[in-house]
Amino acid sequence: MGFILRNAVIPTAGGYETTDVRIEGERIAAIGKGLASVGPDGVELDAHNKLLLPGFVNAHTHSSELWQRGIIPPYPLELWLAQLHEYSPPDPEKIYLSALATAVETLLSGGTTVVDHLILIPGQELATLEAAVRAYREVGIRAFIGPLLQDQALPACLPGGEGEAPAYPLSTAEVLALVEEAVEKYHRPEEGISLMVAPTGIQLCSDKLFEGCAELSQKYDLPRHAHLLETRAQQMLAQEKYGCSAVKHLQQIGYLDNRTSLAHCVWLTDADIEILARTGSTVVHNPLSNLRLGSGIAPILKYRRAGVNVAFGCDGAASNDSQDLLEAIKIGTILHNITDPDYRHWIAPRESIEMASRGGAIGLGLGEELGSLEVGKQADLVLYDLTQLSLLPRTDPIGLLVLGRPTQVVHSVWVRGKRVVADGKVTTVDVAKLRQELFEHSFWDPWRRSQQVAQLEARYRRVMGLPE
């Protein structure tokens, strides 16, 4: 049994048309004007004055950072991380709640897939994963969960290290065993829940960890993920560690392929960009955290001209500090206009939509399954209400969706053919109860100076050439 969306506005090459779309099971079964009803009792939905688009991919986030959103002062990544680490790791119940909220905000801003680079609670790693999986199953969002892996301790992330960094509690083999156990327990792509291998990045991971992850990716057919060259400090560190760029090193150890998505990619050279293009790797653009942390502007126009696939992410909510995908898409679109005086290279809204949907799908190795309005593809769909104030007056619907500040515009969302948002409300979880629980598990706490930041700050300033 399927259903029909009647009279949806969809983009065409030259503009827009009004048409019907039939969904059967998990897939788009037909697109065309005046489609026949699905049997005598077939469900029909009036999509009149509503824009239908493929769902977007929130291609990089860390859901549990939601508990610290708004609280960390303006710091660069390395000091920001030191303060983040100071907060006690949430318990699995809080992991569950922040994954729920991340999914809800993603759905209500046009996303149907979330990539959660999930920070694990030390000693409760599988319980962390279980909590996030439970949340994403309940909400019904498509989820890719990459347990955030490292086998080196935090101080190793700064260049100019003197001697050994403190040891990390788990060995590389233990970390990899954990991933394998998690994959066996939770990797269910046919049910919309997938695991990925996801070392945090070159700043805290050994080559052995990257190589072990690449093997698991082969063995279990998993997408690969990592942070890459988010800050200038990481670029300096890579030169110290490898004597070459981080990109070249990751290519040499075999981590880069066409299912590898790399978050940030701010500090790459032209030679690095060629490597990304050649290996078919995907850049996940997180424009808001790159500004918030002062990391820089990723050279997205260069990536596009080199043929590198680009997707959008919100990044963790403590460095953004939201999970509104439309906001990330807007800023990730217009930000680059100041990097190239030739406006012919600037990103047009239709291109942004494509990056957010198809670009995201390609980065997960699902370009054939997801990310466009085509018969046979998965029905991960979003219907936008074009009569909301923020999408009025009627001009160019996609232009206004991308460049405006759409609020309360997501009318309906389907993931794998199942409706999870109707009339602007998530139907699968009780959002009022979620708000109540987030409220009760937290307290107002003005900004403060952290102990860990104080410890790391003098070294950071020295290494980065800042006055004392």
Added chain:
Amino acid sequence: MGFILRNAVIPTAGGYETTDVRIEGERIAAIGKGLASVGPDGVELDAHNKLLLPGFVNAHTHSSELWQRGIIPPYPLELWLAQLHEYSPPDPEKIYLSALATAVETLLSGGTTVVDHLILIPGQELATLEAAVRAYREVGIRAFIGPLLQDQALPACLPGGEGEAPAYPLSTAEVLALVEEAVEKYHRPEEGISLMVAPTGIQLCSDKLFEGCAELSQKYDLPRHAHLLETRAQQMLAQEKYGCSAVKHLQQIGYLDNRTSLAHCVWLTDADIEILARTGSTVVHNPLSNLRLGSGIAPILKYRRAGVNVAFGCDGAASNDSQDLLEAIKIGTILHNITDPDYRHWIAPRESIEMASRGGAIGLGLGEELGSLEVGKQADLVLYDLTQLSLLPRTDPIGLLVLGRPTQVVHSVWVRGKRVVADGKVTTVDVAKLRQELFEHSFWDPWRRSQQVAQLEARYRRVMGLPE
């Protein structure tokens, strides 16, 4: 008769406190815990779990651009303007509707004052003003309306001009007479509607026009407004026209003073910044249109260090393309972290709030009247619901309001002591009817290449050194 807000959360030097606020007439009469009721039938409002802040100033917009939001392709200002000019100027009824919508979006994103640099319909200049004034009176927002003035035609805005630009339909004297008539008809500051003098900028205005405006500002006690050095083309043009910077020239002809607010200020030198500081001029930061049009990043951290007052604006909705002040504040805060590696110079959320409220008030010459929570000041107040999902979990309320992506968080708004938003809804106008009218007065229209852009483009590319 006044009223009391009970148990509002307000910021203090060290954090937050819960307190009562009494409003009498247009002003804040008392702030403190356990205030006595206002008479036996006194109105009390429960502000429990709500953050009270002074209203923000949307310190630069062009309301009628709302009709073109989302429709103009990614162009730099000069070509964008050419396409904007191609749309037939709206009639006064549409001016009224777009001013209403601009006011509604400003109120629902924390603004209580709007500065409308209003584009006048040729031949219907006073009718244009009448329509905007009517809208702002109905909504009850505090409005400063600056009729957008010029006495030179559009092609004059590009450097490298060959010969005379086509004449402008009105003489300088006629333009100034129009302003004076408008002031007599509509300038009613005691009722919350003020006029300003507002030449568009050096690119389309003669010295005589600036000087005449400065005289009217003296005569009628009006704030002054203008665009200033938004693009590199304007910087080049100023050198051609004056042989010195636009800032130096405006100072020499007496346009800069402590009631002068200048939109954009992207292309200023250190010497220019000193002039702004010395004259007490205000910079209005429009970060979103500066990105959208590729104008550049205004050196806001330098302004702040030089002691120049800075306020935030949305800019016209066709170059942003929204009127969400919280969005402008967020991006105008985090954008500058990439301009200075020393995070000690970065803008903290409390500073952003101050720029948006007090900074905006100072730019209008109202620093003593508006922009802070103090007894005796005008009651232009906004109450944010801290139990909305986008402001949860509880962390630092102002940190999350500025750095997050708050949606549906404005619970109540008062302007001059009068409530204009309650329970998240504007109470003074029928927003459903407004949406219906915006819908009916418009049609979906995909992006297209404009005639006027085609005419100007070759010259633009040549002058700016872009390939043909």
